[in-house]
Amino acid sequence: MDIFYISKKYIKKLIILLAIIIFFNILIYIRNDIDVPTFKYSSNYFINKTIVIDPGHGGVDGGAVSSGGLMEKDINLAIGKYLKELLDESGANCIITRDKDIELSKLSTIKDTRNRRDLNARVNIINHNKADLFISIHVNSFPKDKSIKGPIVFYYNQSEPSKELAKYIQKRLNTEFNKYYRYKKHNKSRGGTYYILKNTKSPGVIVENGFISNKEDYNLLKKDKFRYSIAYQIYMAIGEYLNG
Numbered sequence: 193m194d195i196f197y198i199s200k201k202y203i204k205k206l207i208i209l210l211a212i213i214i215f216f217n218i219l220i221y222i223r224n225d226i227d228v229p230t231f232k233y234s235s236n237y238f239i240n241k242t243i244v245i246d247p248g249h250g251g252v253d254g255g256a257v258s259s260g261g262l263m264e265k266d267i268n269l270a271i272g273k274y275l276k277e278l279l280d281e282s283g284a285n286c287i288i289t290r291d292k293d294i295e296l297s298k299l300s301t302i303k304d305t306r307n308r309r310d311l312n313a314r315v316n317i318i319n320h321n322k323a324d325l326f327i328s329i330h331v332n333s334f335p336k337d338k339s340i341k342g343p344i345v346f347y348y349n350q351s352e353p354s355k356e357l358a359k360y361i362q363k364r365l366n367t368e369f370n371k372y373y374r375y376k377k378h379n380k381s382r383g384g385t386y387y388i389l390k391n392t393k394s395p396g397v398i399v400e401n402g403f404i405s406n407k408e409d410y411n412l413l414k415k416d417k418f419r420y421s422i423a424y425q426i427y428m429a430i431g432e433y434l435n436g
């Protein structure tokens with residue numbers, strides 16, 4: 193009888209322990225669940241605006257790769273397609289530099305490395321279409337320090353409108369990433385002289401959507417819903433920029 197009594201007590205403790213574990217798992221699940229906002233700009237908001245969406249890399253060029261084999265090019269493409277969908281729905285004349293897993297070097301006529309010709313082709317698409325603005329989509333990686341995380345938006349030093357656009361996007365993406373971070377991180381948009389920024393005639397930015405080398409960012413970027421959320425925040429920021 194004594195043994196039975198002890199085991200009954202033990203079962204009670206076990207049930208309490210299980211309940212605690214389930215409770216914390218539900219908490220973690222709620223914290224990690226990604227809610228997708230539904231507000232969209234009205235259908236005449238982007239009328240007559242030409243916007244070029246440029247998902248970086250593609251084809252033989254995977255871009256940054258995580259230790260588990262997740263490739264930047266696929267994340268960029270997913271975000272880019274979602275962003276195009278949102279802009280199309282809102283009446284923009286939206287052009288995407290690639291809508292499948294390809295690189296663009298064949299479209300360039302300059303004699304240079306494959307990588308440079310690929311970038312040149314993207315610049316040409318932006319310039320030929322006289323884009324009102326462009327968004328180049330990328331994901332960062334810094335394996336030497338895996339604690340580095342968060343989005344960073346780059347603009348061309350000499351372009352005030354690009355700086356403005358970068359600020360709107362940076363602010364929204366900081367908020368979006370911070371929803372899921374254990375410790376908040378507020379990166380600032382940065383001036384840069386990258387080829388695509390320097391050689392385009394339109395205002396535009398390179399959006400680095402977090403670091404694939406960071407565990408927290410990786411866990412977010414692998415989720416399709418989060419990729420949509422990023423696209424949605426960029427879409428909202430473009431609206432703010434055009435309205436500002």
Ligand SMILES: [Zn+2]
Binds near residue numbers: 248255256330331
């Ligand atoms: Zn990249």
